[in-house]
Amino acid sequence: MGSVGRWLRSFGAFWWDFIVGDDWRVAAGVVAALAVTAGLAAARVPAWWFLPVTVLVLLGMSLRRSIRHAGNR
Amino acid sequence: MRDVLLVLAVFLACAVEAVEALTIVLAVGVSRGWRSAVQGVGAALLALAAIVAALGSTLTFVPLGALRLVVGGLLLIFGLGWLRKAILRASGFKALHDEDAIYARELAAARAAGRTRRAAVDDWYAFTLSFKGVLLEGLEVVFIVVTFGSNQGSIPLAMLGAGIAVVLVTVVGIAVRGPLTRVPENTLKFAVGVLLTSFGTFWGAEGAGAHWPGGDAALLGVIAVVAITALVFVALLRRAHDRRVPGSPPVTEPVEAV
Numbered sequence: 418m419g420s421v422g423r424w425l426r427s428f429g430a431f432w433w434d435f436i437v438g439d440d441w442r443v444a445a446g447v448v449a450a451l452a453v454t455a456g457l458a459a460a461r462v463p464a465w466w467f468l469p470v471t472v473l474v475l476l477g478m479s480l481r482r483s484i485r486h487a488g489n490r
Numbered sequence: 491m492r493d494v495l496l497v498l499a500v501f502l503a504c505a506v507e508a509v510e511a512l513t514i515v516l517a518v519g520v521s522r523g524w525r526s527a528v529q530g531v532g533a534a535l536l537a538l539a540a541i542v543a544a545l546g547s548t549l550t551f552v553p554l555g556a557l558r559l560v561v562g563g564l565l566l567i568f569g570l571g572w573l574r575k576a577i578l579r580a581s582g583f584k585a586l587h588d589e590d591a592i593y594a595r596e597l598a599a600a601r602a603a604g605r606t607r608r609a610a611v612d613d614w615y616a617f618t619l620s621f622k623g624v625l626l627e628g629l630e631v632v633f634i635v636v637t638f639g640s641n642q643g644s645i646p647l648a649m650l651g652a653g654i655a656v657v658l659v660t661v662v663g664i665a666v667r668g669p670l671t672r673v674p675e676n677t678l679k680f681a682v683g684v685l686l687t688s689f690g691t692f693w694g695a696e697g698a699g700a701h702w703p704g705g706d707a708a709l710l711g712v713i714a715v716v717a718i719t720a721l722v723f724v725a726l727l728r729r730a731h732d733r734r735v736p737g738s739p740p741v742t743e744p745v746e747a748v
Binding site: 438439440444455464469472473476477 | 570571574687694697702719727730
């Protein structure tokens with residue numbers, strides 16, 4: 418890999434780490450939850466409750482993964 | 491009310507990052523001399539100001555609904571990261587940030603490095619270390635200033651919160667002449683995590699087309715629910731940690747306030 422390739426790779430890794438962080442499932446979950454909220458709102462179904470509930474579930478699941486990971490080390 | 495919360499969230503986030511940047515700059519300044527360290531800080535602050543100006547003026551052209559959807563999503567991802575780490579630290583599953591240890595490590599590394607001169611900079615190592623420290627710690631603050639400011643239509647207000655935090659931390663750092671070890675860093679990170687997650691939820695849902703019952707007042711309800719849930723997670727995980735390591739000394743500071 419050339420120096421440009423290495424630079425691009427480290428540049429991409431920096432932004433991935435900066436935005437997504439160390440649990441990509443949370444980022445994926447947030448995107449999916451926003452899509453479902455938009456779908457509910459478009460169907461004229463009350464949608465405000467879905468995102469907060471999903472966010473708290475995502476937080477709990479992420480904590481659970483972190484603790485399991487800590488226990489396996 | 492949203493303006494007060496905006497300034498508070500930016501102030502807290504910026505104070506945390508400023509404490510971390512100050513630790514690096516102090517170690518560089520004490521071990522290598524202040525001239526190049528201060529040049530590095532100045533260059534980084536200029537770069538951060540340019541990023542705020544460029545992003546801020548660009549985001550004003552984006553439709554508010556789309557902006558809230560994207561910004562809400564990014565704030566949620568960011569906020570959940572801060573909150574998860576703060577909960578793990580408060581419950582003992584993750585070590586607390588130790589500014590004293592970081593300061594000692596940076597000091598030893600800075601003393602061991604060689605000295606080279608480039609252009610107007612006497613000590614390139616001191617310059618780049620200060621520059622990187624301030625730029626990297628400042629990027630998260632820039633992100634928060636730009637997203638909060640553009641969503642509320644008030645980037646100057648967000649910059650005010652950031653400016654007060656930087657000045658306060660710098661003045662206290664100069665007065666103490668050492669890393670700010672007494673700042674309740676995890677409690678601040680916990681509060682910032684709660685605020686980012688709550689604003690992200692509120693704006694994200696609005697951007698996706700949902701309507702909050704009670705309008706803007708619903709934000710206070712979201713903050714309360716997120717804060718209480720996070721505190722419940724801290725309590726549950728503390729118990730789990732104590733069961734896993736019976737009789738272990740408390741390694742965490744209490745999360746006494748949000």
